[in-house]
Amino acid sequence: MSIGYSEQRLDATAKVTGRSRFTSDLIMPGTRVARYLRSKIAHGRITNIDTSGAKALPGVEAVFTFEDIPKTPFATAGHAYSLDPKGRDVEDRLLLTDYVRYHGDEIAIVVATDHLIAEQALGLIKVKYDEYPPLLNHQQAMAEQAPILHQQTSNKVAEHQYQFGNPDEAMHHADTTVSGCFQTQMVQHCHLENQIAMAYMDDTDHIVITSSTQIPHICRRIIAQALSWEISRIRVVKPTVGGGFGNKQDVVLEPMVAFLTWKLGGIPVMIDLDREESMLSTRIRHPFNVDIKCGVNRDGTLKALTLDVVSNTGAYASHGHSIAKAAGSKLPPLYPKAAVRYKAMTHYSNLPAAGAMRGYGSPQIVFAVESIMEEAARNIGMDSVEFRLRNVAQQGDMNPLTDKHITSCGIRECLIKGRERIGWDKKKEDYRHSNNPSYNKRRGLGVACFSYGNGTYPAGVEIAGARMVLNQDGRITVQVGATEIGQGSDTAIAQMAAEHLGVPFSAVHVVSAQDTDVTPFDPGSFASRQTYVISKPVSEAARELREKILGYAAEMLNCPVSELTLRDGIVVAETPESQTLTLKELAMDAYYHKQRGHQLTADVSCKTTTNASSFGCTFVDVEVDIELCQTSILNIINVHDAGRIINPILAEGQVHGGIAMGLSGAMGEELLVNPDTGIIYNNNLLDYKIATMPDMPDIGSDFVETTEPTSAYGAKSIGEPPLLSVAPAIRNAILDATDVAINRLPMSPKALFNAFSEAHLIQEAN
Amino acid sequence: MSIGYSEQRLDATAKVTGRSRFTSDLIMPGTRVARYLRSKIAHGRITNIDTSGAKALPGVEAVFTFEDIPKTPFATAGHAYSLDPKGRDVEDRLLLTDYVRYHGDEIAIVVATDHLIAEQALGLIKVKYDEYPPLLNHQQAMAEQAPILHQQTSNKVAEHQYQFGNPDEAMHHADTTVSGCFQTQMVQHCHLENQIAMAYMDDTDHIVITSSTQIPHICRRIIAQALSWEISRIRVVKPTVGGGFGNKQDVVLEPMVAFLTWKLGGIPVMIDLDREESMLSTRIRHPFNVDIKCGVNRDGTLKALTLDVVSNTGAYASHGHSIAKAAGSKLPPLYPKAAVRYKAMTHYSNLPAAGAMRGYGSPQIVFAVESIMEEAARNIGMDSVEFRLRNVAQQGDMNPLTDKHITSCGIRECLIKGRERIGWDKKKEDYRHSNNPSYNKRRGLGVACFSYGNGTYPAGVEIAGARMVLNQDGRITVQVGATEIGQGSDTAIAQMAAEHLGVPFSAVHVVSAQDTDVTPFDPGSFASRQTYVISKPVSEAARELREKILGYAAEMLNCPVSELTLRDGIVVAETPESQTLTLKELAMDAYYHKQRGHQLTADVSCKTTTNASSFGCTFVDVEVDIELCQTSILNIINVHDAGRIINPILAEGQVHGGIAMGLSGAMGEELLVNPDTGIIYNNNLLDYKIATMPDMPDIGSDFVETTEPTSAYGAKSIGEPPLLSVAPAIRNAILDATDVAINRLPMSPKALFNAFSEAHLIQEAN
Structure with a gap:
C-alpha cells in the first residue's frame, strides 16, 4: 500500500548531496571535444568558408562543414514515429548548413583534444556571407516577396482548423461578444543542465551515445535516420538528467556526436553546450499571436469561441505546427458546450527554432482564452469564478473533438x-x-x-513497457522506458509496482538510466504522459510477476495457489498451518535449487488508446x-x-x-x-x-x-x-x-x- | 542457417583495430586511485602499523587497515550459491588482514587522487611484524607442530574420496601394475588484461562496480556478503574483458572497491593491479602431487586405477578443494570400465592463493593419468594408441560416478x-x-x-537466461547472462539465436556487457559451461519470439499462423497470394501502429540438469x-x-x-x-x-x-x-x-x- 503516500524520492539523497552523476560525470578517458562554429548573422548564405587555419592547429583532429555531412534531411522533434507520412514531423534539418537561417545557426564543427583548443580553432575559421534582411515576424515571413527559408512554396510550415457547432451563428445570436489580440513572447527552458552528448563506437561497430535527453528511444531513431544507419546499430543511454521541460524532447546534439565518432574511427567525442549556446541554439517556446473572440449570453452562458492563431517556429520546424495543433485540442474538454472554431497557422522566420516546452502551446492558448473569459465576465457583470462554473465541463460531458x-x-x-x-x-x-x-x-x-x-493519443502512438525481476534478496528490480528527468517518475513507478506486487515501496528498485539496447520501448518523457501511460504495463507486469511468485510458492509449499497471497513481501498460505515464506526465501530457492525454479521475471509492453x-x-x-x-x-x-x-x-x-x-x-x-x-x-x-x-x-x-x-x-x-x-x-x-x-x-x-x-x-x- | 559456419566474431574489427573498450577505458572523471600495501614477508603477524605519515600526505583521501574493515568472512570463489551449506566455498577471507599468510598479502589500502601519490603514501606506512617460518608444502603444512593458518583444527581445507568397483582386488588380479608420482607446479593465468575494478554509488544509494570479471552475477552476491549489504543494492557491470582463464572467476578486487566508495560517500574509486600484483596476489593454479597406480592385463585391459592427490591451495582457500574434487569427477567418463579409487586432500600453506584456472584441476590429473597410461602401455609392450582405444569410453557406456x-x-x-x-x-x-x-x-x-x-551440474546449480527483442529495423537484440571474456561466446550465441529464429546471423546483436541490474541471471563464464547451458534458454527464447512474430504477422496479413514461416528474416505466407512481410515491416507496425501491437520480446530463464x-x-x-x-x-x-x-x-x-x-x-x-x-x-x-x-x-x-x-x-x-x-x-x-x-x-x-x-x-x- 504505497499509492497515495508521500514516499521519499528514490534519488533524494544523491540529489541533495550533489552525488548524482550526469552525462558530464560519465565522460570516458580520451574523449575529444567538439564545438560548433555558429553564424554571427541571422540570415544569409555562406559564400566561402576557410577551415585551413583551424585544421592546422595542433590538437585539432577534424573540422567539418556543410560539404562533409550526410545530405539526408531529418526532423529533430521527439515524437514517436508515425506510420502515416502526414503524421510525421517536418524534415528540414541537416547536421550543418551553408544557408544561415538564424543568429547561431551551425555552420561548422571542430573536434579537438580539449575545449580550449577547440575554441581557438573556431576563431581561425574564416567565413564570408551574403547577408539578407532577416524575417522575424508573421508579416515579414509571409510577405509575398519574402525569400523562402526552406524547400517549400512559402514560409508557411502548416495550418489547420477545426470547428464544432456553428460558432458564427452562435456568435451572432449571443447577447454580447468580446474580442482581443493576445501575444506571447520567446522564452527559453533554462533547465539547470545544459545539453550534452557523448558518442563512441563499441566492439560491435555500433554507435553508443550518452546524452541528457528526455527521449532515448526516439533519439535512437532520429540519429539512425540522420546518418542513414540501421536503428539497432545505434544505442542511446540516458543517465541522470538535470531537467528538460521539452527542450530535451528535441534531438539536437546526438546525431552530430554520432556522426563525428563514426567519421573519426569510433573515438569518443562530446559536445557540451555552454549556457549561451543552449539558450540560442537549442529550442525556445513558440511566440503566438492569438486573435480571439467570444460570444456570451447575459446569464453567463458561453455560446461561441473563435481563435485565429499564428505561431512562429523560427528557423527550423522542430515540433512546428504540432504545437499549435496540440494546444487547440486541449481547449474543447474545458468548455465543451460552446461552439468553437480554432484556426492556426505556423510559419518559419529567422528567429531561433521553437520546439516543445512545458505546456506545448497550451500556455499561449490558455493565456488568450482565460483572458477573454475574464473580459466576457466583466462585460456581463458576472463574477469571474461564477462565470467559469457555469461553463466548464462535468464528468460525462462529451469532448466534441474526440466524440468521447x-x-x-x-x-x-x-x-x-x-x-x-x-x-x-x-x-x-x-x-x-x-x-x-x-x-x-x-x-x-x-x-x-x-x-x-495525458499523452499524445490519438495524434501519436502511445506505447510503454515494463520489465520486473525478483532478486535473490526478495527485492524487485523494475526496468521502464519511462524516463526520469528530475520530475520523480521513477518514484511514482516504484509505488505503482509495489502496490500491485504486494511488496513494500522500499523493496522496489527502478533502473533509472535508460539504455535503448535493453530498456523496454517507450517514447519518453513528454506530453505529461508517463504516469498515465506507464500505469498499464507496470500494473500488468506486477500482476504477472506476482502470479509467478505465488505459483512458485505453491510448488515450494506444496499447496494450491488459490490459498496463497503476497502481502508486504511475504507469501502467506491460508492453510491450517498458516505457512509463510519471505520473498527472499522463495527467491533463493528459485535461483539456486538445483532441479527446480529459474529467475522470475515479467516483461510487458502495451499500447494505450485512451487519453x-x-x-x-x-x-x-x-x-x-x-x-x-x-x-x-x-x-x-x-x-x-x-x-x-x-x-x-x-x-x-x-x-x-x-x-x-x-x-x-x-x-x-x-x-x-x-x-x-x-x-x-x-x-x-x-x-x-x-x-x-x-x-x-x-x-x-x-x-x-x-x-x-x-x-x-x-x-x-x-x-x-x-x-x-x-x-x-x-x-x-x-x-x-x-x-x-x-x-x-x-x-x-x-x-x-x-x-x-x-x-x-x-x-x-x- | 548459421550453426556450423565460421561466422566472423562480432567484435573482430574492434579487437584488431584496438578500439575495444576495457574497464580502464571507462573510468569516470574524478575517480580516486586505491593501492594495496602488501606484506613483504610470507608468514607473520602485524604487531604495529603506523599510517599517520601516509594519511598526512596531501592527495591522500583515506588509509584503511584491518581495524577498519567489516569482519564478515567471505569466500572469493566464483561459484553459484549453494542452498546446501556443505556445498559452499570456504569463507576464510576478510578485506584486509593483520595475520600475513603469504608474500603479498593485503595489509592496508591507500586511496589517493592519483597513482603516484598512492604509491608514495604506501612508502610512508610503517609496519612491524612478528615473523614466522613459512609453510610451503604438504610436509610443512601438515606437520604436527605446524601453526594453523586459519580458524580450523589443522591446515587441511578438505578431503574426499570416491571409489567404484574394487580397485584393490582388481589391482591384485591385474597381470601387471605400474605406479608413479607426478607433480605439477605453480603457474599463473597471465591474461592480457590485469584485474581492474571501479566502484561508485549511484542516485539510489546502490553501489555500482565496473570490473573485469568472468562472473558478474556471482560477483554481486559476494560483494553483498562481504559488506553485509542487500544483494540487489549492488550492481556489477562487465565491459569487454581481456581474458580470465579462471582467475577472474574469483572475486578479488570488487568487494574492496565497493567498500571504499561506500566509506568515502560514494565517490568513484578504482583499483588497477599491475602485472606484478596480478601474478602474486590474485590466483594461481594449484600445485598437485599425485601418487598414481594402475593395474593392466597383458591384453591391454585397464583393470584398476588409484590416485592419491594432494593439492596445495596456498594462503586462502579460494576454490579450494573443489579443484581436486572436480578434477577427479572428469576421469571416470574416459575410462569407465576400470575400478577406480580417487582420494584427494587440499591443504593451506604460505604460498599465493590458488584458484580456478583453465581445466580446473584436470590438467594436473590428466598429466598423471595419461603418463601412467603410457607407462602401462610400455610395460605390456602395446602401442600407446592401441592401448587407449581398448579402454576409452563409447557412447552408451555408464559413467560410474553419476550412474548415467x-x-x-x-x-x-x-x-x-x-x-x-x-x-x-x-x-x-x-x-x-x-x-x-x-x-x-x-x-x-x-x-x-x-x-x-559441460558446466558444474550436479555439483552446482546450472541456470541461464536469454532475452530477445525485435527492433524497429527487424534486427534482433539478444541479452544473455553468459559472459563474453574473449572466447567468442557472444558470436556463438548469435548463431544459435539466428538458427532458431529464422533470421540471418548479421541480424542478431548480442549485448556484450553484462549489467546485473538488467542482464538475465547466469553464473558466468567458467567450467566450459556457456555454449552448453545457454543453448536451452536461447533456443526457447528464439522459438518464443518467432511464435510472437508469426502471430503478429497473422494479425497483419489476416491469415492463419499455420500458413506462415519465417526464413532469412522474411515472413512468408504459404497462401495463394504468397504474401511476404519483412521483419522490418512487421516491426514498424508492431511498434508504431496506434491501435494494435507492442514491442515483441521473449524472456526465458531455465536450469540445466544434465552434464x-x-x-x-x-x-x-x-x-x-x-x-x-x-x-x-x-x-x-x-x-x-x-x-x-x-x-x-x-x-x-x-x-x-x-x-x-x-x-x-x-x-x-x-x-x-x-x-x-x-x-x-x-x-x-x-x-x-x-x-x-x-x-x-x-x-x-x-x-x-x-x-x-x-x-x-x-x-x-x-x-x-x-x-x-x-x-x-x-x-x-x-x-x-x-x-x-x-x-x-x-x-x-x-x-x-x-x-x-x-x-x-x-x-x-x-
Missing part, C-alpha cells in the same frame, strides 16, 4: 476549492472598498483554468504598485484534478515548479531580438530575466482527487498542467486591481509602464 | 583421426630406426587423451636435443569431440589457445619460491617463462562431430579441454624419444638437464 465522454472531471470542485482557499468573496468585497484610484498600491484577484491531456483530461485552475491575489509598475504576488494557489494522486509531495513539487515557471514567464522572461538584424541580445542568465528564489511568493497547491477509469491507478497528468493558467490568472488580477489589461507577455515593469502610461495611470516621463 | 549413460562419445574416432593426422604408424617406424642412442637429436611421438564436463562429457586427445611429434636439453615441437594436433561445432573457426581458436597455454605450462612456466622465506622470485613477465610467439609451433586442430542430445544445438564444451592433454602428450613423446620420463612440470631445459644427467644421457657439468 470525459471520464473524470473535477474542475468545478477545483474552482470552488480555490475560491475558498484564496478567500475570494471576502477579498473581492475588501478590495472594492480599498482600491481607491488615488492610492498607488492596488490589489486584485485573478482566476484562470485549463484542461490538459484522459486533467483539469485545474490558478487563483492569485496581487498588489500592483502603480508608480513602480511592479506586481507583487500576495498569494497564489493552484488546484488540480490530476485524478488519484500517486505521491502527494511529488505532485505538490510539480505544482510548485509549474507555478514558478509560469510566474517567471508571465512576469519577466523574454528573449530579446534586434528587430533590424535578428541578433539575439540576451541569451545568458544575466540579461535574461528569469525569476529566482527572491522573486518567488509562497506557493499554494491543492487537489481535487478523482479516479480516472482509463488509468490503472486512477491517476492523470500533473507534469505540465501547473504552468498553464498562471499567466492569465495574474493578468486578470492586474486587470482587477488596475482596470488595465495587459495582453502581451511578459507583464514586466516595462510593459506595465507602457500600459499604465497609455491608461493615464501614470505620467510618461519626459 | 554417456550420451555422446567420439573419443575412439578422435584417437584414430589423430593417429592418422600425425602419421603415427609411419613415424613410429621411422623413429625406431633413426633414434640411435649416439645421436644428439632424437625424435618421439606422444599421445594423451581426456574427458571433460555431457566432451572428449579429445593430443598427438605430438617432438625432437629432443639432448645436449641442449631442449624440446622442439615438430607437430602437435588436438582432435576433439565437442559435439556439434557451432563455429569452426572459433572452435579452432579455442584449440590453438588451449594448446599454446598447455604447451607453455608444460615447457617453461613456473612461479618460483624461495624455500626458506616463501618469497616469490619471478612474479613478472621477464623472469616468468611464459611462451611467446617464437616458441609456438604450427598448431593442428581437428574435430569428430557428434550430436549431444542434451544440448539444444548438439554442442559440447571446447573452452578448457584443448589444454588438458598437452603436457602428458609431450611428456610421453619425450619419453618415447629419450626413454627418460619427466614426471614433474615444467619440462624445462633445467628439468631435462637434471633428468638427462640422472639417466647419464649427458655428463653433469663440473
